[in-house]
Amino acid sequence: MKLIDSTPSGNVKIASKQMEFVTVTVAGQLLGLPISRVHDVFVVSEMTTVPLAPGEIAGLLNLRGRVVTAVSLRRRLGLGDTYEAGRRMAVGLENQGEAYGLLVDEVGEVLKLDPDEMQPNPVHMDRSWVGLSQGVHQLRDQLLIVLDVDAVLAFGTEREAA
Numbered sequence: 459m460k461l462i463d464s465t466p467s468g469n470v471k472i473a474s475k476q477m478e479f480v481t482v483t484v485a486g487q488l489l490g491l492p493i494s495r496v497h498d499v500f501v502v503s504e505m506t507t508v509p510l511a512p513g514e515i516a517g518l519l520n521l522r523g524r525v526v527t528a529v530s531l532r533r534r535l536g537l538g539d540t541y542e543a544g545r546r547m548a549v550g551l552e553n554q555g556e557a558y559g560l561l562v563d564e565v566g567e568v569l570k571l572d573p574d575e576m577q578p579n580p581v582h583m584d585r586s587w588v589g590l591s592q593g594v595h596q597l598r599d600q601l602l603i604v605l606d607v608d609a610v611l612a613f614g615t616e617r618e619a620a
Contacts, residue, residue, distance in 0.1 A: 477573050479604065481566035482549060485537050490569065490595070490604045491549060491560075498550040499565050502528065519559050521550065526557045534610055536586045553611040560610070569602070571595050576604065 479490030480499070498521075505517035505528055516528040528548065532539055548559035576593040583591070590609045595602040 476570040479569050479571060480549065481569055482562040483564040483566060484531050484535060484562055488600050488602050490602045491607060493568060495551055495607045496549055497552060500548055500550060502546040502548050516561055524557055526559045528559045528561055530561045551607055558611055
């Protein structure tokens with residue numbers, strides 16, 4: 459969808475519909491989650507471990523009376539856990555009727571970006587990250603990797619298929 463906008467000089471320009479992303483940081487890398495997929499952001503207080511669960515599953519959370527599966531985005535991206543003893547942040551998502559809390563290092567801001575400016579994944583990007591990314595946006599001073607929420611939360615399905 460294209461919107462028509464006029465510039466201060468009176469020229470008419472065509473602007474693309476912008477998409478909004480909630481930004482999170484994991485291991486110093488800026489990542490974007492489509493805001494349409496994010497239900498809430500919360501601080502993780504207590505978590506119950508799940509025996510024999512896949513490594514990406516950090517545990518179960520109680521979020522306002524609802525059981526939420528906590529997924530470590532660090533582990534999902536093939537990074538080691540280095541959570542500080544302080545507070546842990548999570549982004550609440552839903553996938554196929556199940557509630558998830560995606561554990562992240564930090565939650566940033568909401569960015570409005572032009573979908574036409576999204577670029578394909580860089581050729582040198584780690585293969586495990588490529589499968590979880592829809593593409594990248596070059597920001598002023600860093601690269602934003604746009605995560606594919608369905609792929610991030612499909613770890614159980616991949617194992618069953620393999």
